[in-house]
Ligand code: SF4
């Protein structure tokens with residue numbers, strides 16, 4: 001299995017654990033990731049509110065570079081994924097748009113390949129059976145609220161992925177790892193990440209509602225698939241909890257970190273020590289790290 | 300919330316609504332005011348006019364009220380409304396267009412959102428990528444939110460998540476060219 005890989009700006013910075021864990025689990029699963037050489041920012045979260053053409057051109061260059069290799073693109077960041085899908089579909093919609101985009105990026109681009117988000121890649125390209133085979137330390141006893149947010153599933157005409165109101169792909173991955181996905185109501189609520197720096201006060205209630213609902217439904221932690229959601233839920237949790245006197249303490253994981261833990265990769269290698277809400281007490285209390293190891297030792 | 304003058308002219312509104320339709324493919328007359336969009340909007344408490352009210356104001360030709368609103372800057376384009384709307388009114392596209400139009404006319408309903416978008420795109424144009432520390436630092440200076448993220452930024456810095464050095468792509472000329480080509484094309488149309 002070989003796919004082009006578009007990490008996106010966040011995975012070089014605030015989302016670096018997502019990058020570390022994605023690379024670690026892909027390697028174990030035999031998924032070869034070809035990083036698009038000299039990829040550029042796709043403009044997500046700002047370009048589309050300024051200039052629709054620029055918002056198509058920036059992702060198009062990356063997609064065009066992958067197309068030259070004949071590869072689909074694995075995209076960890078939900079915001080990048082969404083902008084790439086918009087570009088891909090706009091390119092296919094009319095010759096006029098296609099030509100305009102090619103002229104702007106000065107590269108041929110036919111949109112013959114496609115962008116796929118990482119949950120989709122793991123659940124449907126790699127497959128749940130393969131994931132189950134690799135589990136060394138099952139996540140049994142860990143209750144996980146799978147949080148998808150907006151941009152992976154909405155609008156469904158663009159994302160063409162799972163159910164926009166009740167997606168299950170990430171829940172199925174967690175089950176395959178031996179974990180227990182909880183049934184909860186806020187898996188596709190917006191956490192306000194794109195506005196969290198500019199309008200921090202306005203995003204506090206959004207975050208609280210998500211934490212509270214996960215907590216009420218018995219979750220020990222949240223699993224996410226987007227660096228913007230992650231940093232918003234992880235970094236702001238302390239402040240939100242204080243503002244609402246919440247009684248929750250919910251470590252946030254990239255779903256790829258949970259995959260890595262279940263595959264026996266060490267917390268350090270996955271970047272788990274970099275979280276604001278320390279996940280180690282939870283992992284220790286569930287005995288996941290010390291769990292009898294069926295084969296491969298933790299690195 | 301301001302009171303709305305319903306007597307203002309509907310005719311000047313008409314040509315504006317045509318422009319809305321051409322540029323965002325939204326026909327505001329499609330909306331039958333069921334309110335489902337506003338019921339699920341995550342930012343509804345922070346907005347001065349909820350999304351179905353924005354649509355009603357447009358239907359009534361109250362263009363300036365809409366362009367001066369905070370709502371069009373607060374919307375996160377999460378598409379909850381669009382996914383649920385029984386008439387498939389693409390509100391996030393409409394909100395994007397309205398924000399661009401307000402910007403062109405000099406109405407900036409939420410200054411901080413505007414500053415943030417400008418910095419983000421400047422970073423992309425200059426380096427090809429977003430430089431988080433630079434963007435955050437300049438943002439705090441320009442917005443006056445000097446102490447925002449102060450509690451988290453050192454943490455981010457020490458765990459190696461943000462660095463003072465921007466990630467530059469090699470082919471920065473290509474990116475600047477894309478910006479220039481886009482600008483030129485916009486000028487022509
Ligand atoms: S959900 Fe659609 S039809 Fe209903 S008020 Fe909102 S825009 Fe109008």
Ligand code: SF4
Nearest residue numbers: 340374375377378380
């Ligand atoms: S897209 Fe904007 S208006 Fe619609 S639900 Fe999301 S924040 Fe509200």
